[in-house]
Amino acid sequence: MLQVLSLGDGRGQLLAKIAGRTPKMEQIMLNNACGRVLARNIVAKRDLPDFTRSSVDGWAVVAADTFGASAALPALLECRGEVEMGEQPSFSLENGFCAAVWTGGELPQGADAMVMLEDGETLPGGQVAIYGATSPGRHVVFRGEDAAAGQLVLPAGKRLSARDVGALAAIGETLVPVRAMPRVCVLSTGDELIDPADVPLGAQIRDCNGPMLTAACELAGANAVFCGRIADDASLLKETMRSLAEHCDLLLLSGGSSAGAKDAAARCLGELGSLLFHGLAVKPGKPTLAGTIGETLVVGLPGHPAAAYLVFYELVRPLLAALQGETLVERTIPAALASAIPSNHGREELVPVLLHEGIATHIPSKSGVITTLARADGYLCIPRDAEGLPQGARVDVILF
Numbered sequence: 001m002l003q004v005l006s007l008g009d010g011r012g013q014l015l016a017k018i019a020g021r022t023p024k025m026e027q028i029m030l031n032n033a034c035g036r037v038l039a040r041n042i043v044a045k046r047d048l049p050d051f052t053r054s055s056v057d058g059w060a061v062v063a064a065d066t067f068g069a070s071a072a073l074p075a076l077l078e079c080r081g082e083v084e085m086g087e088q089p090s091f092s093l094e095n096g097f098c099a100a101v102w103t104g105g106e107l108p109q110g111a112d113a114m115v116m117l118e119d120g121e122t123l124p125g126g127q128v129a130i131y132g133a134t135s136p137g138r139h140v141v142f143r144g145e146d147a148a149a150g151q152l153v154l155p156a157g158k159r160l161s162a163r164d165v166g167a168l169a170a171i172g173e174t175l176v177p178v179r180a181m182p183r184v185c186v187l188s189t190g191d192e193l194i195d196p197a198d199v200p201l202g203a204q205i206r207d208c209n210g211p212m213l214t215a216a217c218e219l220a221g222a223n224a225v226f227c228g229r230i231a232d233d234a235s236l237l238k239e240t241m242r243s244l245a246e247h248c249d250l251l252l253l254s255g256g257s258s259a260g261a262k263d264a265a266a267r268c269l270g271e272l273g274s275l276l277f278h279g280l281a282v283k284p285g286k287p288t289l290a291g292t293i294g295e296t297l298v299v300g301l302p303g304h305p306a307a308a309y310l311v312f313y314e315l316v317r318p319l320l321a322a323l324q325g326e327t328l329v330e331r332t333i334p335a336a337l338a339s340a341i342p343s344n345h346g347r348e349e350l351v352p353v354l355l356h357e358g359i360a361t362h363i364p365s366k367s368g369v370i371t372t373l374a375r376a377d378g379y380l381c382i383p384r385d386a387e388g389l390p391q392g393a394r395v396d397v398i399l400f
Helices: 005-017 162-170 207-221 234-245 264-270 307-322 371-375
Strands: 024-031 058-061 077-082 095-103 112-116 121-122 127-130 152-154 173-177 181-188 223-230 250-254 274-278 289-293 296-301 332-337 346-355 359-362 378-382 394-400
Touching: 005 274, 024 223, 024 394, 058 077, 058 181, 058 289, 095 378, 112 264, 152 162, 162 371, 181 207, 181 274, 181 346, 207 223, 207 250, 234 250, 234 264, 234 289, 250 307, 264 274, 264 296, 274 346, 307 346, 307 371, 332 346, 346 371
Parallel strands: 077 095, 181 223, 181 250, 250 296, 332 359
Antiparallel strands: 024 173, 058 095, 058 112, 077 127, 121 127, 274 289, 289 296, 332 394, 346 359, 346 378, 378 394
């Protein structure tokens, strides 16, 4: 019999095992930084932008000169000149004057607004007719408005997006300090498993957990390697686990975690290292196990693919985030249930759902199937002490 823990307690035990570890830092080039986790705070070394610039093509003006201007009664200003792109203006403006400035160009001293090109007209003799009022700051990006010198731009622990890479480039951070990627070995177990490229014979099953879990680890920022499939042989499993544990930070197994005669993962782990727990009070995912072999973390997920993925998302993904010092941000969205969901298993239940216009529709599924999970937008959690949820109940859906 499995001695089950709550999902939260199991997660806590794993995270406690790495609480004292400091993720290693490395410096990488900016073009390789997307998807990596920042190792330290990034602050702007100088104002961004470091000059006041225009966001439109048009005329730099003193805004007060345009108040009351209209097509019938335009404001007439003297054009002092044109500001060349990439150069500082060689003149300043005072009341009654304007200057031609293109998008991204620097405003002359004294100017506090821009008038768009289509809202004015150059007249004979160098005058410019302004056909509408502008206001101070309009169409202008002021010095330091994007980021002031010394301002925090990106915090340590943030997983960098493409937008973040753009921000780093803008402030000149081309060598980026990031946390090292955890090394993960993924191993599938089971006599019935074959390569996805092969045609099943009899009761054989294509291994979908290996590719799925390897891809999931990579999306979580790990350097993951699929180490193949092995049969349900205790001595072979034990030797393989021992060997792989020498080369990774996390050994991730799928299958072999139940209490059946051929499910030897827990026994092998206990002999090679220490077993933290075997069994979680969660559906699907009850047979999940975890422990350590030396400094290497070991997690054994159920062989059923939907169970393996859902437990991965709840248990392994936070662990990989912690190994990188990542501040994990859970993406959730409120929704109303389209129909009632019964649940009286005495276990927390993870329920895949589809989302449409604020309505969450339960996808009837079993832990041994995968295509229904592939259609899901996310999942909701039913507490272990709840006897299901009624139609219309407000829930928080965790987005994949």
